[in-house]
Amino acid sequence: MFGRSEGTMADPTEVVLTTSFAAALGVAVVGAMRQGGSRKQETPAPLPATDAESPFDPPHEITATPPPLPPMGGIPLWFYRPADLLGSGFVFLVFSMLALGNVGAPQQTTTALSPGALVVSIAFQFAMAGIVLGTVAGRIHPVEWLGLRWKAWPWLLVIAPCSVLGMWAVFGGLHYSGYVEWMESLGAETTQDTVKLLQDSQDPLVLGLMAAAAVLAAPLCEEIVFRGYLYPVLKRFTGMWPAAIASSLVFACAHGNLTAALPLFIFGGLLVLLYEKTGSLWTPIAAHFCFNGATVVIQFGSRILGIPIEGAS
Numbered sequence: 001m002f003g004r005s006e007g008t009m010a011d012p013t014e015v016v017l018t019t020s021f022a023a024a025l026g027v028a029v030v031g032a033m034r035q036g037g038s039r040k041q042e043t044p045a046p047l048p049a050t051d052a053e054s055p056f057d058p059p060h061e062i063t064a065t066p067p068p069l070p071p072m073g074g075i076p077l078w079f080y081r082p083a084d085l086l087g088s089g090f091v092f093l094v095f096s097m098l099a100l101g102n103v104g105a106p107q108q109t110t111t112a113l114s115p116g117a118l119v120v121s122i123a124f125q126f127a128m129a130g131i132v133l134g135t136v137a138g139r140i141h142p143v144e145w146l147g148l149r150w151k152a153w154p155w156l157l158v159i160a161p162c163s164v165l166g167m168w169a170v171f172g173g174l175h176y177s178g179y180v181e182w183m184e185s186l187g188a189e190t191t192q193d194t195v196k197l198l199q200d201s202q203d204p205l206v207l208g209l210m211a212a213a214a215v216l217a218a219p220l221c222e223e224i225v226f227r228g229y230l231y232p233v234l235k236r237f238t239g240m241w242p243a244a245i246a247s248s249l250v251f252a253c254a255h256g257n258l259t260a261a262l263p264l265f266i267f268g269g270l271l272v273l274l275y276e277k278t279g280s281l282w283t284p285i286a287a288h289f290c291f292n293g294a295t296v297v298i299q300f301g302s303r304i305l306g307i308p309i310e311g312a313s
Contacts, residue, residue, distance in 0.1 A: 011187040013258040014103045020261065021096045024249035028234055031242025032085075074147065074279025079139040080236040087135050088233045091225060094128070095254040102256045113197060118209040125213070125221035132229040146228055150280030159278075163270060163287035164294050170266055180259065188258040198299040211296050219288035226251045226268070227275050227284050244272045267291070 136145055143149055174180065180190050191199075197210050226247055234243035248268030252261045271284035301307075 011189070011258075013188055013256075014100060016258055017099060017103060017253045017256070017261070020249055020253045021092070021100075024246040024253075025092065027242050027249070028088075028238050028246040031234070031238030031246070035237060035239050074277070075232050075235070075275065076140065076145060077232055077236040079136070079145075080233050082237070084135070084233045085237060087132075088230050091128075091132075091230050092250055095250060099254050099256040113201075113206065115203070115205045115209055118206065118213060122209070122213050122217045125217045129221040129224040132225050136229070146224070147278070147280035148282065150278060150282055152278070153280075153282060155278075156282060156286040159274065159283055160286040160290040163274070164290045166270065167263065167267055167291060170263055174263060179262070183259040186258075190259045192255060192257045192260050195295065195299060198296065199303070207300075211300075214292045214296055215289060218292055219285050222251070223271070223281055223285045223288055227271055228281050231272055231275070240276075244269060248272060 133142065136142070183190055194210060194214060198207065201207055201210070230250065231243050231247040234246055238246070248265050251268040252264035255261070255264055271287060274283040274287060275281060277283075
């Protein structure tokens, strides 16, 4: 059970998110250092030559070719280069600046968010996905890169709904543990701004754009950026576990809500697991689509039926 403090403290969101972004960077750096050290230890020593032209030739040495990297799951990594670490750093910098900038900015009512601002937000998501695609283009075909020819795609009809049910179980466990009340006692927002917008806005255009951003733009673009690029780049140079932890931390904190950070971190780890197990980005895209879609449907249903929904989303 989470403890409850007396009264309400100052909102710790900015401090905690800053610390979490720093932790993600630290995990990646330590993982890269360990990965580099282990590869140096595995470099084979020079071997005596066995292809001398005659027994009377003087002995000499040849250097054995280092063995190829062992396969690490179904995600291709061979085409990633050290320069891609700069690309992953760019992703980290952009999303950390946006998240922390929004937290530190003066609060405004979510109902005042204009359709133009939502269009800009959607365009930004597609721009980030386009930058990632352009970074990898020319080295590997996107179909091969993202595993889009996954022959077992009918399993999406099972995997995606089960992922949503699993995350609802996580939310339920956090709720009954007192997590939301604990966050309230710390002064943190317990509902994401996007969900507030779906709950409070009276503009049909705003609601439509918000639904499109949540159900279409976010699952597609965020999966290309976070699971399609950031995670495998980090995995190539830091190892699987540091990459999973760091990319999931960045994904969770990028949403800028302290209460949602823990469940979104768990969700990010689940999406990494789905990508690893299937080798196809269709699985995290489908799970993300169903998760966001279910949220939108529930929020619209609550508006129509007049049923208030409390707690973090």
